[in-house]
Amino acid sequence: MKSEKNGSTRLDYGLAFILFLMFIASAISIYSAQKSGQYHGENFLLKQIIWYGVGAGLIAATITLDSDQLKKISWYTYGFGIFLLILIIVAPESIAPHINGAKSWFKVPAMGSLQPSEFMKIFLIMALANVSSNHHLKNQVKTLQTDFWLLIKLGLVTLLPLALIMQQPDLGTSLVLIAILSGMVIISGVTWKIIVPIFSGMAAFGSLLIYLVLWQPKLLDKYLGVHQYQLGRIYSWVDPYNYQSNEGFQLTKSLLAIGSGQTTGKGLNGREVYLPEGHTDFIFTVIGEEFGFIGSSIVISLFFLLVYHITKIGMDTKNNFYTYLCVGVISMITFHVFQNIGMTIGVLPITGIPLPFISYGGSSLMGNMLGMGLIFSIRYHYKKYMFSTDS
Secondary structure, three states: OEOOOOHHHHOOHHHHHHHHHHHHHHHHHHHHHHHHOOOOOOOHHHHHHHHHHHHHHHHHHHOOOOHHHHHHHHHHHHHHHHHHHHHHHHOOOOOOOOEOOEOOOEEEOOOEEEOHHHHHHHHHHHHHHHHHHHHHHHOOOOOHHHHHHHHHHHHHHHHHHHHHHHOOOOHHHHHHHHHHHHHHHHHOOOOHHHHHHHHHHHHHHHHHHHHHHHHOHHHHHHHHOOOHHHHHHHHHHHOHHHOOOOOOHHHHHHHHHHHHHOOOOOOOOOOOOOOOOOOOOOHHHHHHHHHHHHHHHHHHHHHHHHHHHHHHHHHHOOOHHHHHHHHHHHHHHHHHHHHHHHHHOOOOOOOOOOOOOOOOOHHHHHHHHHHHHHHHHHHHHOOOEOOOOOO
16 A cells, blocks of 8 residues: 655655754854955855755755666766766866866856866766666576676776776875775675675775885885875874974864864854864864864764664665665765864874865765755655555
């Protein structure tokens, strides 16, 4: 027996309310950051409000697409994302300038800049969800061979955008793509006989790399051509106060600001520690200094509610494609939050990853809102059946 719902009751008002609270937190934080920083008269708060409006439009457009339509366009959007990533590499400096050592943005008249890799994250999630759901439809009986084949397909789909983004170079976004792939692999049904050795190997390789960087940098120079001065960001993370005049400046200032906020913070516009670009990647530092542990905990709780809400949606739907979309979006947001907050408090290295929905940035916000559009679409289109497990 099918339960029918009209359009208004199929809208996810819970998710909309969480995003509204994110908007409020973003607006307050950016307002304070630009009031106490040196921003040459730019109104980043107004721009962020406009980007939120554009993001709402993306959600409205995406919500009209059901699972079959999303599947059909997934390879077109993936191909379009690859095209943009190639174009940004070959484009002249007048169109795609180097900013902070990376060629990751297009200059767009009246918009400022556009970062294709932010959209590629969502396009990759759609493509991986398509691959996984189609694989299980065609292979009802699971074997080691079919699991290996699925793993190879997922890896190849991820490898192309990963390689192009590393060419920019953009390590932060590359790590996000790896996080998305990891989440998809874990939930895809691939046997742990394959997953455990692969992830163990990755962990061992990562541990070896950290050991070489910290204690045997000469071996990296000798065999890989990686010079010690190129590892300044890693050293500044491990011992920021010995590098506070250059690579460790942002981290030491961030630690000082968050620590000085204590429990309740210094209040709105109460910042005393100057931190460049506090409205973007280090927006959590602004929150920690002005609103303290309590304000920081509220923001973290919003992300917990968001991930919990998407998880619940993924578990409710019986459509595998929808489930994989939810897993991809959760993996992306979770990695962003852990990495961004981790780098502001010195737990993780600085990689230039923004805090989703809170940091200023049109491309980042639109990419995340497009991901939310997928979740709104799932809630809008899937139907619940009473006395049945199918939908």
